Amino acid sequence: MEPIAPPVLGDKALINEAELRAYSPKQVRPETIKHIHFIGVAGTGMGTLAGMLKTSGYRVTGSDQGIYPPMSDQLKAWEIETMTGFDPKHLNPAPDLVIVGNACRPSNPEVQYAVEQGIPCTSMPRAIHDFFLADRHSIVIAGTHGKTTTTALTGWLLESAGLKPGVFIGGVSKNFNGSFRLPEGKYFVIEGDEYDSALFDKVPKFIHYAPTYAVLTSVEFDHADIYDNIDQVKAAFLELMKRLTKDGQLWVCNDYPHGLDVAKTTKAPVTTYAASGMPELRATNIRLSEEHVAFDVYKNERKVANFRSPMFGQYNVANALAAIGVALALDISPEEIQKGLDTFEGIKRRQEIYARVGELIVIDDFAHHPTAIKVTSAAIRERFPNRRIWGIFEPRSNTARRNYFQELLPKSFDACDRVLLGWPFHFDKMEEEERLDIHKVIQDLKDQGKDAVAFPEVDQIVDYVTAKARPNDVILIMSNGGFGGIHRKITEALATRFQEK
Incomplete structure (x- = not known):
C-alpha cells in the first residue's frame, strides 16, 4: 500500500470527515497484508468479507458494539477473534489494515486511534475490489429490489456450469451455505448496493466493483437516510453506468421507468428483460404448479428454451430471466442453466x-x-x-x-x-x-x-x-x-x- 501521511490532529477531540477522506488509501496491495482488523464486523457485508479474508489465509480480527446471531455464529465458525465494543486497545499490536464499516462515525475511538497512529484504513467495498476483483470479470447485480436473489441465482448458475465463480451475496445462500464463495475462475458475481461505503468514502458501494457486466433489477426511491429524492438515487446508479464499457453488457428490467432512464446513459450494449410486455429478453406462457413456475424464454423473436424455476411470483420470473441472460452471454447452454435452476435452493429470509x-x-x-x-x-x-x-x-x-x-x-x-x-x-x-x-x-x-x-x-x-x-x-x-x-x-x-x- 502506498504510504499515506495521517492528518495532524493537534488538540482536537474528534477527527472530522474531511480529514478521514484525505486519509483513505488509494489501493491495498494484498501481498503486503497479514493482519486485518474490522471496525463494525457484525454487519452482513462486513462479516461476509471477514469470512472471505479469513478463509483466504489472512489473520482477521473484528469489533462491534453488539455481535449477535446469526453473524456471531458465522464469525465463530470462521474462527475470527471478535471483541465487543470499540477500544483503541483492540488495535494493539497494530494490524496491517483496518476496514471501517459504513455505520462508523468519526467519533469512533478505534477509527480515531487508527488515524492517529497512521494505520492504513479502507472501506469494505474498496477492500473487496483490491483483494478479489482486480484481476477478474466482475458481474454486478444492482437495483432497489431483487438483487440478493438474482446474485445468488446467477452465482449458482455459473457454479453449476463449472465456472467456479467468486460470489458475494447480501444474504445467506442455501446452495453456498453462507454469503460467499471464494473465486477460482475468472468471474465474480457480486451484489451491488447503492448505500455509501464509509465515512471517508462517500460513494455507493457498487462504484468500487469495476463491472464488466451488470444487471439493473429496478430503480425506486429508498435509503431515505442518505438520499432526499429519486433524482439523487438515480444519480448514484448513473455513476455505475459510467463504469461499464462498450466491451461489457447491461441487463435492465423493463418494468421500472427510472431504471430504463439510467440505462440509456451507458456505453455498454443493453438488453431489456421482463416477465411481461415485449422486452428483448422475455418470459411468456407462464405456468404455475405447487412445486415450480414454468415459462418460455424468447430473445427478440427467437425462442431460447423452456425453463422451470423453484421461485414463485412474477418478479422472481424476472429475476430468473436476468440470471439466465447473464448465463447465456457466458455461453452456458440452456440445458446447463436448467440444471442450475433445478438445484437452486434459494435464500434465507426470501419467501x-x-x-x-x-x-x-x-x-x-x-x-x-x-x-x-x-x-x-x-x-x-x-x-x-x-x-x-x-x-x-x-x-x-x-x-x-x-x-x-x-x-x-x-x-x-x-x-x-x-x-x-x-x-x-x-x-x-x-x-x-x-x-x-x-x-x-x-x-x-x-x-x-x-x-x-x-x-x-x-x-x-x-x-x-x-x-x-x-x-x-x-x-x-x-x-x-x-x-x-x-x-x-x-x-x-x-x-x-x-x-x-
Missing part, C-alpha cells in the same frame, strides 16, 4: 418457509419497501391461492418508518386477507414531522375493506394471531430485522394452541 404447524404455514421474508411487500404477498397468493393470508409487517428500515411512502404503503397489501402492523422501529428517535402515521395507514387499509390492526408490542401481535388463526392459514412475516423474535414466538404459540385441540 422462506420458517415453520409448519399442522397445515398452517409461517413464512419469513425480508420485504421492507412497498414494492417488495406488494410483489412478495402477490407471489404467496399465487402459491397458495385457496388459503387465507396474513400480512404482518414491521416498518423498520430508514425509509419504511418515514412518511415518504404514507400513501403507497396501504396499497401494498392487496394480496393479503388480514394485515397486522408492528410499531415503526426506534420511532422515538425520529423527528415527528418525518414519522410514518401508522394510524392513518391502518385507516386507509380499512377503507379498502381490509381487516387491519396495528400493535405497539410484538407480544400483542402474537396473542392476536394465536387467537384468530385457522389451521389452514398462511402467516407471512415481513421485516428487514429480527422483529422482536416474532417468528419463533408465533410458531410456538400456534403449536401450543393447535396441539391443545
Whole structure:
C-alpha cells in the first residue's frame, strides 16, 4: 500500500470527515497484508468479507458494539477473534489494515486511534475490489429490489456450469451455505448496493466493483437516510453506468421507468428483460404448479428454451430471466442453466418457509419497501391461492418508518386477507414531522375493506394471531430485522394452541 501521511490532529477531540477522506488509501496491495482488523464486523457485508479474508489465509480480527446471531455464529465458525465494543486497545499490536464499516462515525475511538497512529484504513467495498476483483470479470447485480436473489441465482448458475465463480451475496445462500464463495475462475458475481461505503468514502458501494457486466433489477426511491429524492438515487446508479464499457453488457428490467432512464446513459450494449410486455429478453406462457413456475424464454423473436424455476411470483420470473441472460452471454447452454435452476435452493429470509404447524404455514421474508411487500404477498397468493393470508409487517428500515411512502404503503397489501402492523422501529428517535402515521395507514387499509390492526408490542401481535388463526392459514412475516423474535414466538404459540385441540 502506498504510504499515506495521517492528518495532524493537534488538540482536537474528534477527527472530522474531511480529514478521514484525505486519509483513505488509494489501493491495498494484498501481498503486503497479514493482519486485518474490522471496525463494525457484525454487519452482513462486513462479516461476509471477514469470512472471505479469513478463509483466504489472512489473520482477521473484528469489533462491534453488539455481535449477535446469526453473524456471531458465522464469525465463530470462521474462527475470527471478535471483541465487543470499540477500544483503541483492540488495535494493539497494530494490524496491517483496518476496514471501517459504513455505520462508523468519526467519533469512533478505534477509527480515531487508527488515524492517529497512521494505520492504513479502507472501506469494505474498496477492500473487496483490491483483494478479489482486480484481476477478474466482475458481474454486478444492482437495483432497489431483487438483487440478493438474482446474485445468488446467477452465482449458482455459473457454479453449476463449472465456472467456479467468486460470489458475494447480501444474504445467506442455501446452495453456498453462507454469503460467499471464494473465486477460482475468472468471474465474480457480486451484489451491488447503492448505500455509501464509509465515512471517508462517500460513494455507493457498487462504484468500487469495476463491472464488466451488470444487471439493473429496478430503480425506486429508498435509503431515505442518505438520499432526499429519486433524482439523487438515480444519480448514484448513473455513476455505475459510467463504469461499464462498450466491451461489457447491461441487463435492465423493463418494468421500472427510472431504471430504463439510467440505462440509456451507458456505453455498454443493453438488453431489456421482463416477465411481461415485449422486452428483448422475455418470459411468456407462464405456468404455475405447487412445486415450480414454468415459462418460455424468447430473445427478440427467437425462442431460447423452456425453463422451470423453484421461485414463485412474477418478479422472481424476472429475476430468473436476468440470471439466465447473464448465463447465456457466458455461453452456458440452456440445458446447463436448467440444471442450475433445478438445484437452486434459494435464500434465507426470501419467501422462506420458517415453520409448519399442522397445515398452517409461517413464512419469513425480508420485504421492507412497498414494492417488495406488494410483489412478495402477490407471489404467496399465487402459491397458495385457496388459503387465507396474513400480512404482518414491521416498518423498520430508514425509509419504511418515514412518511415518504404514507400513501403507497396501504396499497401494498392487496394480496393479503388480514394485515397486522408492528410499531415503526426506534420511532422515538425520529423527528415527528418525518414519522410514518401508522394510524392513518391502518385507516386507509380499512377503507379498502381490509381487516387491519396495528400493535405497539410484538407480544400483542402474537396473542392476536394465536387467537384468530385457522389451521389452514398462511402467516407471512415481513421485516428487514429480527422483529422482536416474532417468528419463533408465533410458531410456538400456534403449536401450543393447535396441539391443545
